[in-house]
Amino acid sequence: xxxxxxxxxxxxxxxxxxxxxxxxxxxxxxxxxxxxxxxxxxxxxxxxxxxxxxxxxxxxxxxxxxxxxxxxxxxxxxxxxxxxxxxxxxxxxxxxxxxxxxxxxxxxxxxxxxxxxxxxxxxxxxxxxxxxxxxxxxxxxxxxxxxxxxx
Numbered sequence: 309x310x311x312x313x314x315x316x317x318x319x320x321x322x323x324x325x326x327x328x329x330x331x332x333x334x335x336x337x338x339x340x341x342x343x344x345x346x347x348x349x350x351x352x353x354x355x356x357x358x359x360x361x362x363x364x365x366x367x368x369x370x371x372x373x374x375x376x377x378x379x380x381x382x383x384x385x386x387x388x389x390x391x392x393x394x395x396x397x398x399x400x401x402x403x404x405x406x407x408x409x410x411x412x413x414x415x416x417x418x419x420x421x422x423x424x425x426x427x428x429x430x431x432x433x434x435x436x437x438x439x440x441x442x443x444x445x446x447x448x449x450x451x452x453x454x455x456x457x458x459x
Contacts, residue, residue: 311392314428315382322383326350329446335388342395342457344384346404348449349376357450362411365450371420374403377453378421382428389459397458398425398435404452406445414439421453 315322328334328345336343349357349372357373359365365373386392403418405411418439425433435455445452 311382311395311428314430315392318424318427320379322379322386323351325383325387326353326380334384337388337459340396340458341399342385342388342459344381344455344457346452346454347377347380347384348446348452349373350380351376355447355449358448359406359450360411361405361407361417361450362413363408367413367416370405370417370450373449373451374418374420374453375424377403377451378424378455381453381455385457392428394459395429395432395457397432398429399456399458401425401435401437401453401455403437403439404442404445405439406443406448406450407441409441409443411441414441417451418453420451421455425455 332345334345357365361370403421405414405417
């Protein structure tokens with residue numbers, strides 16, 4: 309099954325990629341790697357999950373936010389590469405979780421991104437990862453996800 313068939317089987321249609329919110333490009337390809345700029349949980353032009361995970365947003369909603377960030381990142385990759393089938397492997401995922409200093413479930417939240425990548429790419433979706441707690445994110449987002457893929 310191709311990545312795009314896997315997305316369809318999950319009921320996911322990639323959106324038009326969100327425009328950059330600053331002075332950067334959404335994807336940089338260099339050599340055999342594509343670097344996806346941090347994506348926030350935007351749906352229909354609005355941030356869907358706002359606030360601090362563990363206070364304003366549940367861990368489960370944080371996982372949904374990470375999943376939505378990943379859908380947006382995949383949309384960026386498809387726009388940049390022409391097809392997700394060019395991806396040989398997901399190399400590294402970094403998830404940023406907007407949370408209070410005492411919150412310690414960042415890995416559970418970022419599993420929303422990791423689990424989707426494995427569902428879409430199978431073994432090629434297994435990756436190295438960092439799950440980082442931060443004091444704030446752009447536009448009050450609960451989560452931001454960036455990743456590196458090999459093409």
